[in-house]
Amino acid sequence: MNFCSHCGQPVRFDIPEMDNRPRYLCDQCGTIHYQNPRLITGTLPVAPDGRILLCKRAIEPRLGYWTLPAGFMENGETTVEGALRETVEESCVDGRNPTLLSMISLPEFDQVHVFYRVDMPNYEFDTTPESSVVDLFEAGDIPWEEIAFRTVSATLRHFLEHIEADPVPVLNTAVFRHRR
Numbered sequence: 524m525n526f527c528s529h530c531g532q533p534v535r536f537d538i539p540e541m542d543n544r545p546r547y548l549c550d551q552c553g554t555i556h557y558q559n560p561r562l563i564t565g566t567l568p569v570a571p572d573g574r575i576l577l578c579k580r581a582i583e584p585r586l587g588y589w590t591l592p593a594g595f596m597e598n599g600e601t602t603v604e605g606a607l608r609e610t611v612e613e614s615c616v617d618g619r620n621p622t623l624l625s626m627i628s629l630p631e632f633d634q635v636h637v638f639y640r641v642d643m644p645n646y647e648f649d650t651t652p653e654s655s656v657v658d659l660f661e662a663g664d665i666p667w668e669e670i671a672f673r674t675v676s677a678t679l680r681h682f683l684e685h686i687e688a689d690p691v692p693v694l695n696t697a698v699f700r701h702r703r
């Protein structure tokens with residue numbers, strides 16, 4: 524990449540502040556041109572008592588809404604590694620025994636969201652720069668009206684609908700901007 528696809532100015536290849544690997548940066552408009560796979564990996568962490576961990580987003584998009592820990596996969600990772608890394612980064616949870624729970628395409632956003640169910644080995648979790656609140660929820664207390672993303676609510680519903688199943692089936696579906 525030589526020029527910013529947003530504003531047309533030259534880009535430079537450098538490590539952005541708060542990052543640890545080089546990206547194409549536009550000094551004119553401030554855009555960071557990430558070139559990751561457009562794959563979002565995350566987890567649905569289950570505490571020893573069965574409660575589900577959710578994070579309140581401290582960053583845009585969907586600031587202040589609840590989500591499962593998830594984020595963009597990095598080059599060189601497996602989907603499980605990405606999911607577990609994001610879980611630490613967003614909730615300080617050491618997820619164990621990952622099992623695939625959902626794979627949801629968002630063709631209008633050029634993304635795929637992949638979630639694993641993980642066991643929490645204990646009740647250790649914490650807020651992070653990305654999560655202003657981290658908490659455990661009974662199934663009946665999930666704040667459905669305040670969930671950040673439709674892939675997260677779909678994954679939560681799928682998990683709760685199959686909570687007694689062993690193994691849990693994988694939700695493989697797609698969501699679209701204008702269809703609900």
Ligand SMILES: [Zn+2]
Nearest residue numbers: 527530549552
């Ligand atoms: Zn630019």
